[in-house]
Amino acid sequence: MKGNILNSSLLIFKKDLKSELRTRYVINSLLMFVLVTISVIRFALGDEKTENELLTGLLWISIFFSTSNGLSRTFVKEEERETSIVLKLSSDSTAVLTGKILFNLVLSFALNILILILFILITDYSVKNVTGFLITVIIGNFGLVAASTIIAAIISKANSKGTLYPVLSFPVLLPLLITVINATKLASLGVGTEKLYGEITILVSYTIVITVVSYMLFRFVWED
Amino acid sequence: MSNVEIVCNKLSKSFSGKSIFKNLDLKISAKESLTVTGRNGTGKSTLIKVLAGLLLQSKGSISINENNVSLRRENWFAKTGLLSPYFNLYDELTGFENLDFFYRLKSDVKDENENPETVNSLLQEVNLFDKRNEQVKNYSSGMKQRLKLAFAVINKPDILFMDEPRSNLDKYGIEIMNRIALQHKERGILIIATNDEEDKQLCDNSLNIEDYK
Numbered sequence: 307m308k309g310n311i312l313n314s315s316l317l318i319f320k321k322d323l324k325s326e327l328r329t330r331y332v333i334n335s336l337l338m339f340v341l342v343t344i345s346v347i348r349f350a351l352g353d354e355k356t357e358n359e360l361l362t363g364l365l366w367i368s369i370f371f372s373t374s375n376g377l378s379r380t381f382v383k384e385e386e387r388e389t390s391i392v393l394k395l396s397s398d399s400t401a402v403l404t405g406k407i408l409f410n411l412v413l414s415f416a417l418n419i420l421i422l423i424l425f426i427l428i429t430d431y432s433v434k435n436v437t438g439f440l441i442t443v444i445i446g447n448f449g450l451v452a453a454s455t456i457i458a459a460i461i462s463k464a465n466s467k468g469t470l471y472p473v474l475s476f477p478v479l480l481p482l483l484i485t486v487i488n489a490t491k492l493a494s495l496g497v498g499t500e501k502l503y504g505e506i507t508i509l510v511s512y513t514i515v516i517t518v519v520s521y522m523l524f525r526f527v528w529e530d
Numbered sequence: 531m532s533n534v535e536i537v538c539n540k541l542s543k544s545f546s547g548k549s550i551f552k553n554l555d556l557k558i559s560a561k562e563s564l565t566v567t568g569r570n571g572t573g574k575s576t577l578i579k580v581l582a583g584l585l586l587q588s589k590g591s592i593s594i595n596e597n598n599v600s601l602r603r604e605n606w607f608a609k610t611g612l613l614s615p616y617f618n619l620y621d622e623l624t625g626f627e628n629l630d631f632f633y634r635l636k637s638d639v640k641d642e643n644e645n646p647e648t649v650n651s652l653l654q655e656v657n658l659f660d661k662r663n664e665q666v667k668n669y670s671s672g673m674k675q676r677l678k679l680a681f682a683v684i685n686k687p688d689i690l691f692m693d694e695p696r697s698n699l700d701k702y703g704i705e706i707m708n709r710i711a712l713q714h715k716e717r718g719i720l721i722i723a724t725n726d727e728e729d730k731q732l733c734d735n736s737l738n739i740e741d742y743k
Contacts (some may be wrong), residue, residue, distance in 0.1 A: 318635075388616065389618055391618065392681065395612060
């Protein structure tokens with residue numbers, strides 16, 4: 307508690323990373339989930355020539371379900387294994403949330419790089435404006451992680467954790483998903499980055515609002 | 531010695547309208563100790579959780595040195611230590627990694643390479659130094675309880691709460707637990723929830739939770 311928040315956040319992040327690398331609690335199931343999803347998409351598409359508009363939608367379906375499968379575990383794991391009390395007794399709630407967001411960011415980015423590589427390898431997906439595409443995917447990921455982490459904290463206190471996550475996350479993530487799918491679709495078709503300014507502004511605003519609300523709410527969720 | 535003081539005023543707790551205890555007044559100062567007794571299911575652990583700040587009371591107030599606990603529970607956690615059967619430490623980390631993690635969180639140690647003498651001496655005190663590099667999942671239940679005991683006192687708390695501290699401990703483990711409890715009693719407040727006669731002898735005062743129904 308005496309330690310500063312940044313220091314404590316990094317300690318929690320490192321603990322989560324070490325713990326995950328040892329138990330493979332999330333990584334293994336996520337890898338399998340990604341492989342199965344990408345394989346299903348491959349079989350569904352067959353040898354058909356598919357437009358980028360449709361492929362962008364399929365890409366974000368893969369990203370959304372994979373991340374929601376993994377990111378929701380971060381707090382559920384603490385509750386299920388009865389370790390949340392020791393964390394609560396030892397650290398400031400802001401540090402806990404920051405540490406969990408950092409861990410989810412690393413997990414989400416690693417996962418998305420894997421999904422993107424596999425997706426490009428098995429489909430005809432091509433990106434004409436790579437800079438615009440990467441900017442929207444990166445900001446979209448920040449928004450996805452910020453929203454998913456606070457929702458994960460909320461559902462970890464509920465009895466029906468698994469079913470509650472999609473119910474809660476869908477309405478919260480809908481504005482983000484619509485915007486990010488549209489922006490990545492335009493970037494993949496070759497629309498210039500300057501013309502994506504509107505979508506990028508919405509994504510940045512969404513991420514900032516969700517992050518601020520998360521920090522305001524988290525103490526009440528965590529200490530309940 | 532700390533000059534800590536806990537004051538509870540008309541403390542009540544209920545779950546879904548069912549009263550667990552009510553109108554509990556309590557005042558304990560440093561170097562005082564208390565056992566909370568009562569049959570199973572009568573609310574001993576609930577009282578410990580409320581006093582430790584893990585549960586909010588339904589009515590009444592708890593203050594430490596005249597500061598209201600409910601307003602900023604993190605400040606309260608910094609002054610307390612808790613040994614309870616309702617939590618676990620991290621199974622996939624070693625005993626040393628667990629205590630080092632919590633020591634760094636609770637103190638202000640920033641240097642990654644700083645030799646945490648406190649952690650090593652605590653591990654020696656609970657007789658787990660030789661097993662410090664083994665993952666906790668390989669510990670016996672008695673060893674886990676001793677590690678939890680070390681966790682409870684890692685921040686040299688002003689107030690130590692122990693809920694059924696003898697759980698899973700053998701004779702040797704109980705000696706360690708008694709020694710740590712007595713050491714703590716010399717400088718702070720000790721509150722034990724138990725029905726064990728030997729535990730009761732560790733404390734000066736006793737409170738039967740069933741008197742507050």
